[in-house]
Amino acid sequence: QKEVEQNSGPLSVPEGAIASLNCTYSDRGSQSFFWYRQYSGKSPELIMFIYSNGDKEDGRFTAQLNKASQYVSLLIRDSQPSDSATYLCAVNWGGGADGLTFGKGTHLIIQP
Amino acid sequence: DVKVTQSSRYLVKRTGEKVFLECVQDMDHENMFWYRQDPGLGLRLIYFSYDVKMKEKGDIPEGYSVSREKKERFSLILESASTNQTSMYLCASSFPTGDYGYTFGSGTRLTVV
Numbered sequence: 001q002k003e004v005e006q007n008s009g010p011l012s013v014p015e016g017a018i019a020s021l022n023c024t025y026s027d028r029g030s031q032s033f034f035w036y037r038q039y040s041g042k043s044p045e046l047i048m049f050i051y052s053n054g055d056k057e058d059g060r061f062t063a064q065l066n067k068a069s070q071y072v073s074l075l076i077r078d079s080q081p082s083d084s085a086t087y088l089c090a091v092n093w094g095g096g097a098d099g100l101t102f103g104k105g106t107h108l109i110i111q112p
Numbered sequence: 113d114v115k116v117t118q119s120s121r122y123l124v125k126r127t128g129e130k131v132f133l134e135c136v137q138d139m140d141h142e143n144m145f146w147y148r149q150d151p152g153l154g155l156r157l158i159y160f161s162y163d164v165k166m167k168e169k170g171d172i173p174e175g176y177s178v179s180r181e182k183k184e185r186f187s188l189i190l191e192s193a194s195t196n197q198t199s200m201y202l203c204a205s206s207f208p209t210g211d212y213g214y215t216f217g218s219g220t221r222l223t224v225v
Contacts, residue, residue, distance in 0.1 A: 031211075032210070032211050032213075036213075042219070043202055043216040043217060043218050043219045044155075044202075044214075044216050045216070046213045046214070046215070049212070051211075088154075088155070090213070090214075092209075092210045092211065092213075094209070094210075099143060099145065099160070099206055099210040099214065100206075100210055100213070100214060102154060102155045103154065104152070104153070104154035105154065
């Protein structure tokens with residue numbers, strides 16, 4: 001059973017600080033990794049993807065991948081109240097058409 | 113702007129009704145998916161399709177069926193709606209390998225009374 005694990009939270013971070021969201025996955029052969037942001041009552045929106053070990057930066061967001069330890073993280077710098085949302089981690093095992101496996105998400109609250 | 117469009121944002125149906133949820137994408141994606149999302153349970157895959165007229169069961173197909181007659185359209189059918197099918201339904205599409213992730217529709221909040 002391929003699994004993606006996230007701490008459900010809520011994770012509370014003061015405005016302006018760095019928010020760190022973590023995700024672990026069970027299959028060592030996983031190929032690509034995604035972070036989605038989901039506001040309450042809305043659908044998930046892709047914000048980052050990463051394929052290779054190391055860091056990938058996009059504006060205030062940095063995705064970090066460590067395949068040896070089977071974890072992927074998302075850092076949000078200079079957190080804003082508008083970053084308050086649930087963040088879903090998704091993993092592509094690469095083995096078939098059924099695509100991504102999603103974690104249940106971490107609820108992030110940015111406190112003004 | 114590329115899009116996945118779900119026909120209804122909110123829907124209220126009665127128990128026993130046959131319900132159709134429609135999803136259309138304009139990205140020429142081969143793969144399409146139907147999920148439901150419930151608090152504490154995350155996204156659960158109902159059905160997916162990797163080609164026209166092809167369909168595969170996901171994790172929770174019971175009580176649902178799907179139809180894909182055209183590449184851009186993937187329909188979810190609740191044969192006889194029940195109250196435990198009250199949920200947020202999300203359609204998504206992707207390229208065959210999923211390497212670029214999914215694009216989701218805006219979702220349909222279905223309430224069965």
